[in-house]
Amino acid sequence: MAAVVLMAGLASMAGAQVRDIGDITVEAERDVLLVRVESPSDELQRLAQGAFGAHGRFRLAGRGDTPQFTFRFTPEGDRGVDLEILSGSPAQSLLREGFTGTTRRQALLRAGDRAVQRTTGLTGFFASRLAFVGARTGFREIYTSDLFFGEVRQLTNDRSESIMPRWSPDGRYLLYTSYFQTGFPDIFRIDTVAERRDPFVSLQGTNTGARFSPDGRRVAMILSGEGNPDVYVSNAEGRQIRRLARTPGVEATPSWSPDGNRLVVTSDLAGRPQLYLLAATGGNLQRIATDISGYCAEPDWNPADPDLIAFTIAQAGRFQVAVYSFSERRSRVVTTEAGDAIEPHWLADGRHLLYTARTAASERIMLLDTITGRATRLSPDSLGKCSHAAAHFPRR
Amino acid sequence: MKYATRFLPLLALALAVVFSGCQRRPERPNPAQTMMGPGSGAGLAGQYVDTEGLFGDLDSELRPRDGDMGPDNQIRGLLPSVFFDFDSSAIRSAERPKLEEVASYLRNNPNTRLLLEGHCDWRGTTEYNLGLGDRRANSVRSYLVTLGVNTGRLETLSKGDLEAVVGGTEEQMARDRRVEVIVLR
Numbered sequence: 006m007a008a009v010v011l012m013a014g015l016a017s018m019a020g021a022q023v024r025d026i027g028d029i030t031v032e033a034e035r036d037v038l039l040v041r042v043e044s045p046s047d048e049l050q051r052l053a054q055g056a057f058g059a060h061g062r063f064r065l066a067g068r069g070d071t072p073q074f075t076f077r078f079t080p081e082g083d084r085g086v087d088l089e090i091l092s093g094s095p096a097q098s099l100l101r102e103g104f105t106g107t108t109r110r111q112a113l114l115r116a117g118d119r120a121v122q123r124t125t126g127l128t129g130f131f132a133s134r135l136a137f138v139g140a141r142t143g144f145r146e147i148y149t150s151d152l153f154f155g156e157v158r159q160l161t162n163d164r165s166e167s168i169m170p171r172w173s174p175d176g177r178y179l180l181y182t183s184y185f186q187t188g189f190p191d192i193f194r195i196d197t198v199a200e201r202r203d204p205f206v207s208l209q210g211t212n213t214g215a216r217f218s219p220d221g222r223r224v225a226m227i228l229s230g231e232g233n234p235d236v237y238v239s240n241a242e243g244r245q246i247r248r249l250a251r252t253p254g255v256e257a258t259p260s261w262s263p264d265g266n267r268l269v270v271t272s273d274l275a276g277r278p279q280l281y282l283l284a285a286t287g288g289n290l291q292r293i294a295t296d297i298s299g300y301c302a303e304p305d306w307n308p309a310d311p312d313l314i315a316f317t318i319a320q321a322g323r324f325q326v327a328v329y330s331f332s333e334r335r336s337r338v339v340t341t342e343a344g345d346a347i348e349p350h351w352l353a354d355g356r357h358l359l360y361t362a363r364t365a366a367s368e369r370i371m372l373l374d375t376i377t378g379r380a381t382r383l384s385p386d387s388l389g390k391c392s393h394a395a396a397h398f399p400r401r
Numbered sequence: 402m403k404y405a406t407r408f409l410p411l412l413a414l415a416l417a418v419v420f421s422g423c424q425r426r427p428e429r430p431n432p433a434q435t436m437m438g439p440g441s442g443a444g445l446a447g448q449y450v451d452t453e454g455l456f457g458d459l460d461s462e463l464r465p466r467d468g469d470m471g472p473d474n475q476i477r478g479l480l481p482s483v484f485f486d487f488d489s490s491a492i493r494s495a496e497r498p499k500l501e502e503v504a505s506y507l508r509n510n511p512n513t514r515l516l517l518e519g520h521c522d523w524r525g526t527t528e529y530n531l532g533l534g535d536r537r538a539n540s541v542r543s544y545l546v547t548l549g550v551n552t553g554r555l556e557t558l559s560k561g562d563l564e565a566v567v568g569g570t571e572e573q574m575a576r577d578r579r580v581e582v583i584v585l586r
Binding site: 145166168169182186187188189190191207208209210211213214227228229230231232233234239244245246247248255256257258271273277278300302303317324347348364365366393 | 467
């Protein structure tokens, strides 16, 4: 549709703060670093404590503790933060570095990522940008924010059920599914720089599950226009659409391997939904022996570690997130939600992931360390039901 | 929205023209036109998605959407919904008389078209449920075709679990696993 739909009044909301960082489970792990976080700014102090408190490699030092490291974050102008890392007694300065961002919050999160990288060797993820589905208006709409739900923006205001946003690798575009305009499920693309939105794929049937390849040049998606939901790949503009496999089953949620050569998809080819591998050039579906549940869905291939795929399983009448390892040829459950844990999405370090904690009354976006099991709530109650989180980590 | 509703039939016509050149199979009648009548605003037709290069596979049976599904022209509740077992899209034998009733309604109302809208209960995952709702709707369509209904009179749509009652009882969940049979004016 040529009609360019400008997103009317990008609703900007006051930076929601992390109010409740939830229960923190500290596992006895030698790898955990005891750290103190300091800032003369209350806002930065709270944000940094929330961030490091959620990270599975760190534990915040209490009053009587002697921290291994102290991270000092000092505001510098409107959009800058200086990081100083101190260690030992008397304290020795190990590093001083300045960071800037579009906001001071963003500068702090970048400085935090540097502290993580410098003290653990892990890639940071605090500065990730989130896209998610929020339902505070009574309709599912697409939102963006930083990882800790500051700088929340409502991108769509369509009142027509918008779901499953996914970033392009450069963080400029979002693809998502919506019933906007036609009343049928179509794939739309938001250009977050130009602030415009266009139909991406609008064919007869169900159009959904769009996801950019790691190089950003192809898009995998699910289309049902030739009979039932199958996996297709197009170019970055939603053209040159080609079916990868025709099956009698329902396929869903394709996710690319980090090298872009393969896809993992959900399919009920053999009865109930299970995970399958498929070459990105097409061919047969190959079952992955996850061997954990009769219902395996929503696979997300770890972008930093091709050995791991996170997915959703049914277990004892509920849903949990599990991780499959190709090298170990087995799966393990990584969440312990009392309700459902669904919609896993890896973060840049390949260790933490986002998921949705769902009950009959609520949907909340959570941060999980898959090694220690530490789970931290991210989305604030003030935003109502939040789900379908996807993160983009800016590489600079 | 209104803009799109007004111009889509015409745009669809333009697309049909573009496509007739490369399509091997005969063009199906365009339901959007009979449903919504002719549009206007010829000058805009050329701005619709240029279909050249849309498909990498020339044998593709995919077609651009040729209409929208506004709530205004839908009659719900006139014909019965078809219910399904958990995670299933098979037509239960108990539901078959309903589909015979639907087929008979279509014989008596030769100008009417139907929208078959697939739904799932809230348990499960969003996109798999979207696919399951799609297959349920197509399962009803196939059954109606075996009863002699022309496929051109049947439109399908999946709502997945998006309208399901969250936290519903077993009974409510059973009511959510359905295909609604909606009469299109």
